[in-house]
Amino acid sequence: MTQSLLHQILDYANRADPYPIYEELRKTPVHHEEDGPYVVGTYYEIRSLLHDPRISSDARNLASTARDPLAESAQEGSALPPSFLRLDPPEHDRLRRMTNRPFGPPHSPHRVDGMRGELRDIVAGLIDGIGDPGRIDLVEEFSYPFPVTVICRLLGVPREDEARFHTWADTIAASLDPDPDADPTERGKESHEARMQLGMYLAGLIEERRKKPGDDMLSELATAKGPDGAMTTMELLSTAALLLIAGHETTVNLVTNGMLTLLRNPDVLQRLRADPRLAVPVVEELLRFEPPVQLVPQRTPLADIEIHGVTIPKGASLWLVLASGNRDPQRFENPDRFDPDRRDIQHLGLGSGIHSCFGAPLARLEAQLALAELARRLENPRLLEDPPPYRQNAVLRGPRHLPIACDGIRP
Amino acid sequence: MNGDASLEQLRREGRVVIVGASLAGLRAAETLREKGFAGSLTMIGDEPYEPYDRPPLSKQVLLGMAGADRTALPRRRALDATWRLGVPATGLDMAAGRVRLADGDEVPYDRLLIATGVRARPWPHAAEAELDGVFVLRTRDDGAALARRLAERPKRVLVIGAGFTGSEIASACRERGLAVTVAERAAAPLVGALGGVVGAVAAELQREHGVDLRCGVMVTALEGDATGRVRAAHLSDGSSVETDVVIVSLGATRNTEWLAGSGLGAGPRGIACDAGCRAFDIRGIVTDDIYVAGDVARSPHALFGYQFLSLEHWGNAVSQAETAAHNMLSASSDRLPHLWMPAFWSSQFGVNIKSVGVPTLGTEIVVSQGSLADRRFVGVYGYQGRVIGAVAFDHARWLPFYQELIETTVPFPPPFPTVDRRPEGRRPVDADFPDPSVPTHGPTVTLSGYSPADRRMTFTPAH
Incomplete structure (x- = not known):
């Protein structure tokens, strides 16, 4: 083997199937190449590190000498303060707590479930709008627009502005997924422009909602009167941007990976068609089998820590490869088998610990409804390309297009 | 008959009796079936209800968010068991392998699991405990009765004892907008479990939520009115509290009396068992056919100096029941230790x-x-x-x-x-x-x- 493991993980040629590389990775508890990040790929070690209070998510604790080939794409050109994804307690806790207040239990136990009908309508509308059933790009026509619309409704973006919102989101998402053929300066400018416009738009919307609040999440965040008070406009912008970006690409990939996996496992697809309740275990297994976030690249120890005799020095860049942990045979029987009947399914697909996926309940529901409905309505669906073309991004991994065909679309 | 053959026979047609039809008993029964036990299974419980969950009784039930009758434990699988509910076990004949029931029946066993748990420690003065408005909280009936009384909006509730249950009750009462006095003998709530440093935080929390918290005092007497309703409590500092509901929350007593004289190592601290959940007899010899799980068990823990620990924890009941069930059907080399982290x-x-x-x-x-x-x-x-x-x-x-x-x-x-x-x-x-x-x-x-x-x-x- 001539290429280093790290290089192979990042190499686009391996995007369609990174799992053999992860198998290599798991042979050492901590993989480290000169100057590079410390990479951990075994289940129990990842789980421990996700709960370890010696590990920081705050980039300010990263030593300036730490080299991370993924660092540049993280948050380029953003004038916003770091979102709670990149903060440690107590700031992380405060912002996440405030964001959760209008989103989940105990204060808003019905927010996500209350969106069920709306999600169904969006799914139905997108499937109705599919053009030629002989050649569908599931990403373009379904997975991509779906979560953006959902986030618009969640935040309370007026319907007439949704189209603009989609355009900005597309541009920003593209910047997270550098196309090697495009001009980087041009793309950087476009993405910066889109962030600015989105920020200005949201700032205006926040102002409006402060004056005339609705029952949407942005209104509640802008007018919060809980024990933590209300967020500043900057904090609110940062949080809204986080919800948009973190909730978008991940859901696109979850739904697309889901359909791809189902089409590769037609018996499961058939069962799901017959019984939409299977969507719940299907999505859980999917989060294990093809997690939308393959690795967490932004952690660093506050002190030297030792794992199985390897010292990860303070300030080093630390990667936790969730997708590898999910395939660890020490933890899961037949880990490379897609098996929705698996009962022991404590996967790492949504992370764990204080940074575990904020939008998890919404993402699960989105994917469950989408996959159940696609299974029900697409007649005799099949893959036109396998593997499909993937995005560049090694972290938020998923197909760029998913060309499929079907015989027709059931009402 | 060699060991393997007799184990095989036990799995196929043995008789397992579980005394205690709550969390530990149910999970043990389910584990037995899951592991292929095909013999007869008898579940004995002193309460008339199928297994239910207790944590909600001091939370959702008191808040009126769920009825006490809605706390049934979810079932993992069908059990195919004979249920003897509402009939307490009254004795054990270890030599004959039989459990005696209050109705005179005797139930023979090849393997016995004891999961009789604990009960609320009652108010020590029987006559005062009989007063209308004096409650304890442990069972579904307790929860239903207390929730009903709280819904009548008493003018003041007195909670005696600020352990976890007492503190949760006080919290639920405050959430319902009821005036609450908590009397605690120690210097702060939760000190028995968490110590004084954390107890001080719990005390602030209670006061901030409007609890009239009185620490370092004992309730010396409960006073009733002419109709037999509680009307006041007298405290050791000379003060008294006018109250129409008193909740006695003084911890738990282990349900081991029915084993008195049986020869089993059972007493007020619980039933001693080894790390494999097998009960000790009074001579300190471990039994082969009697197992213990849940709140009533006390077993040595390697991580804590092999001291015998009694754990009144929900998760312990589940884990110990699963281990006991596994070991009941296993040869000695296949047995597992109960090493649950409290x-x-x-x-x-x-x-x-x-x-x-x-x-x-x-x-x-x-x-x-x-x-x-x-x-x-x-x-x-x-x-x-x-x-x-x-x-x-x-x-x-x-x-x-x-x-x-x-x-x-x-x-x-x-x-x-x-x-x-x-x-x-x-x-x-x-x-x-x-x-x-x-x-x-x-x-x-x-x-x-x-x-x-x-x-x-x-x-x-x-x-």
Whole structure:
């Protein structure tokens, strides 16, 4: 083997199937190449590190000498303060707590479930709008627009502005997924422009909602009167941007990976068609089998820590490869088998610990409804390309297009 | 008949009797069936109800969010069992392998699991305990009766004892907008389980939520009116509290009386068993056919100096039941030890409290994350230079890390920095546990010494 493991993980040629590389990775508890990040790929070690209070998510604790080939794409050109994804307690806790207040239990136990009908309508509308059933790009026509619309409704973006919102989101998402053929300066400018416009738009919307609040999440965040008070406009912008970006690409990939996996496992697809309740275990297994976030690249120890005799020095860049942990045979029987009947399914697909996926309940529901409905309505669906073309991004991994065909679309 | 053949016969047509039809009993029964036990299964319970969940009784049920009759435990699988509900077991004949029931029946067994749990310790003065308006909270009926009374909006509720149950009851009453007085013999709530440093936080929390908290006092008498309704309580500091509802929350008593004279190592501390859940007899010899699980069990734990621990924890009941069920059907080389890490949770005054390990063993505490003043923190307990327990207030997601520290016997104070370490987290302080010989409401973990047949403990009510 001539290429280093790290290089192979990042190499686009391996995007369609990174799992053999992860198998290599798991042979050492901590993989480290000169100057590079410390990479951990075994289940129990990842789980421990996700709960370890010696590990920081705050980039300010990263030593300036730490080299991370993924660092540049993280948050380029953003004038916003770091979102709670990149903060440690107590700031992380405060912002996440405030964001959760209008989103989940105990204060808003019905927010996500209350969106069920709306999600169904969006799914139905997108499937109705599919053009030629002989050649569908599931990403373009379904997975991509779906979560953006959902986030618009969640935040309370007026319907007439949704189209603009989609355009900005597309541009920003593209910047997270550098196309090697495009001009980087041009793309950087476009993405910066889109962030600015989105920020200005949201700032205006926040102002409006402060004056005339609705029952949407942005209104509640802008007018919060809980024990933590209300967020500043900057904090609110940062949080809204986080919800948009973190909730978008991940859901696109979850739904697309889901359909791809189902089409590769037609018996499961058939069962799901017959019984939409299977969507719940299907999505859980999917989060294990093809997690939308393959690795967490932004952690660093506050002190030297030792794992199985390897010292990860303070300030080093630390990667936790969730997708590898999910395939660890020490933890899961037949880990490379897609098996929705698996009962022991404590996967790492949504992370764990204080940074575990904020939008998890919404993402699960989105994917469950989408996959159940696609299974029900697409007649005799099949893959036109396998593997499909993937995005560049090694972290938020998923197909760029998913060309499929079907015989027709059931009402 | 060799061992394998007799085990095979046991699995195929043996008779398993489970005394105690609550969480531990149910989970053990389900595990037996899951492991292929095809013989007869008898479930004996003194309450008339199928297994139900107790944690909601002091929370959702008192808040009126769910009826006490809606607490049935979810079933993992069909059991195909004979249920003898509402009929307490009254005796055990170890030689004959029979359980005696209150209705005179005798049920023979090849393997017996005892999961009779605990009951609420009653108010020590029987006549006062009989007054209308005096409650304890342990069972579904207790929960239903108390919830009904709270819905009548009493003018004031008095909770005697500020352990976890008492504090949760006080919290629910405040959430319902009822005036509450809490009387606690120790210096603060929760001290028996978490020590005085954390207890002080719990005290602030109660006062901030409008509880009239009186610590360092005992209730000396309950007074009724002419119709037999409680109307006041008299306290050791000379004061009295006018109240129409009194909830006695003084911890639990182990249900072992029915085993008196059976020869089993059962007493007020519980039933001693080995790490494989097999009960000891009174001579300190382990039995082959009698197993114990749940609150009534006390068993040695390797991580805590092999002391016998009694754990009144939900998760312990489940784990110990599963281990007991496995071992009942296994050859000695296949048996598993019950090495569950003690852990419990409570929810009160809007705060999620969670703990791992054995805080009660701790002599010192250091706040490793967050701050006591914010009431969001992790407190780590140290004992003889190692980490022995941890408690989290609204910080539960970190606890798996501290569990690993306990499992790997990491030195105390933990010698490394953590996120959100405040100045107060630089130095350990005395954890301030009360003298364990002074009974309070009782901690949820009890260290009960080394002797498998210890029957000598007597509880002397303070009142």
